[in-house]
Amino acid sequence: MRFQLTEDQRALRDGVRELLARRFGAEALRAAVDRPGRLDRALWRELGTAGFFALRLPETHGGVGLGLPEAVLAFEEAGRALLPGPLVATHLAAGAVPGAATGEAVVTTAGNGLVEWLAQADVVLGDAAAAEPLRSVDPLTPLHRVASGREVDPLTVLLTAAEQLGSAGRVCEMAAQHARTREQFGRPIGAFQAVKHLCAEMLVRTETARAAVYAAAVTADPADIHTARLLADEAAVRGARDCLQVHGGMGFTWEFELHLHLKRTWVRTHRAGEVTESEESLAAELLAHPT
CATH class of the missing domain: 1.10.540.10 (Acyl-CoA dehydrogenase/oxidase, N-terminal domain)
Structure with a gap:
């Protein structure tokens, strides 16, 4: 495949x-x-x-x-x-x-x-x-x-995960760009080990989520979809937070695009059901098909 x-x-x-x-x-x-x-x-x-x-x-x-x-x-x-x-x-x-x-x-x-x-x-x-x-x-x-909502469609979960992946990729790019251009003590901040680790971890989470989301789009398997959602949520939310750390105080400002990504990622985590719902659905799928 x-x-x-x-x-x-x-x-x-x-x-x-x-x-x-x-x-x-x-x-x-x-x-x-x-x-x-x-x-x-x-x-x-x-x-x-x-x-x-x-x-x-x-x-x-x-x-x-x-x-x-x-x-x-x-x-x-x-x-x-x-x-x-x-x-x-x-x-x-x-x-x-x-x-x-x-x-x-x-x-x-x-x-x-x-x-x-x-x-x-x-x-x-x-x-x-x-x-x-x-x-x-x-x-x-x-x-x-509302008091009660409709059951969340698996396609809603997957397409929301795709949006989360888009945010994760964007904030990863923003962090890398800032790390290359922002200087402290006469050096780009990307030369410092702590910043390198943040950027590297963001990239790993993003690419792991990308593989899972793309695979779920091909298979449309419920277990794959819930796996993709969990990985994409983590990549998006943690990525936005880590990007904020790379940017320092500037990341907190209302005028900066980053804070909008962080807030949107929070909202998306609730659109497709709570995280625990995907965890429980994934666990049920794995137990039903242990092989």
Whole structure:
């Protein structure tokens, strides 16, 4: 079984990254932070036109006709760019909810007792009648709490893991770049052993999570998906914290992109069910198939 990206997959990844860099770069990200709770509908429709939501729909149904591995690559780029909105829910609703595939409709779901972007959603899957607003740590992910949510779909778990992988990769790059350029005592801080270790550990966690997420996208096996989720969560959350340590006091500032990655990674860990749920699901799968 090969896990190397094909030429078409690399082109898809690069195309999504280029689109997001053009439409949701640093200035757009800061503008979104300054208007929390407002979703850019023009960008949402542009994502629809580009096939982001219809990526896995058959061409006979107006989709792109690709598979889960390609969706994982697209969501990895979305996580890297900190793209806001209920992306996973809308993507999974394409083909079932009118307008979701084209970006004309914003779809969210009451999963695990939480609802993202409730006020901006056109369609809510699940019961959100008695939803109570929460103060979200992430300014780009407004949250509501509901008494009970829908059972979390394994694909939600996997695509969320892909977003976490995108954040992990981005903060790893940020740490390495800062370590190369920031100097103390006449030397780049990357020359000091403590910083070297932080950056190396971030890279190892990120690449381990990447292998697990890509493998789960190929197999779609529940045990592989939960393994990928656990590794991606760790790579994203610990990576953001370690990146903050590399940057020192600058990493704590509101204006810096890093703190948004840290807060988004925290929120994502709750979207796909609690970590213990994935641990228990993985344990159950392993016990059921001990070989």
